Amino acid sequence: MDKELLRQINQLHAEICGGLSDPKRIAILYSLADKPQSVNELAAALETPQPTLSRHLKILRERGMVTAERDGANIYYALADKRIIKALDLLREVLGDHLSKRSALAEAIS
Amino acid sequence: MDKELLRQINQLHAEICGGLSDPKRIAILYSLADKPQSVNELAAALETPQPTLSRHLKILRERGMVTAERDGANIYYALADKRIIKALDLLREVLGDHLSKRSALAEAIS
DNA sequence: GACAGATATTCGCACATGGGAATATCTGTA
């Protein structure tokens, strides 16, 4: 494959991952995986100011990770692809294993 | 689950994802998935200065995403968990689908 | 100890990111 093209793909790949690299955005994605919601519904569910939600949703939208559909005055956001949640779940598993190893180590040491 | 505990877990989850949110680190992880390598081997393979590699490897190490094992003067890094690559592959698939949709749309429009 | 190779760290800088506050831009309705 062309080296420059590969660089661009890795860049886009990293940007998608960057979409996941914030606790609030992770919460948003899991919440949207449960069901599509409007901005205000998300704001209530996640106890987060609406402008903050809008900014995070813009980031996720630009990366193609959520979809936005207008219904009257509301805009309903939805998870664009369930594989995003599968990826998050995998990484959460890795985190869990890593933590349990560390605490096992911590126990062994103390 | 305790709300504060959940916040901390989401924070760690986001930090792992942050480990993926850089093109060079993605290249490092894929390269290590192929085979464990020393820092200089990685530097040669990825055409990246050694100090840059060391800094990225530190980030991945701190998040438990790679392991480091000393062998003489060399330190061999390895992928800590194959699920990290599985997650990356899933996201790369999502990226691919998103791009092909966009270019299909671009064709349809033009 | 002296030296060379391998790896890690520090410094300085340019740039991106997240958030609160305020405001602007819609949309539907009277």
Next chain:
DNA sequence: TACAGATATTCCCATGTGCGAATATCTGTC
């Protein structure tokens, strides 16, 4: 048009991130 609700954007600030350059810290060998 006026108004209220929903969503998006902007400004400002504090903080984080990546990198080049230089330097420091190992490790093995003589």
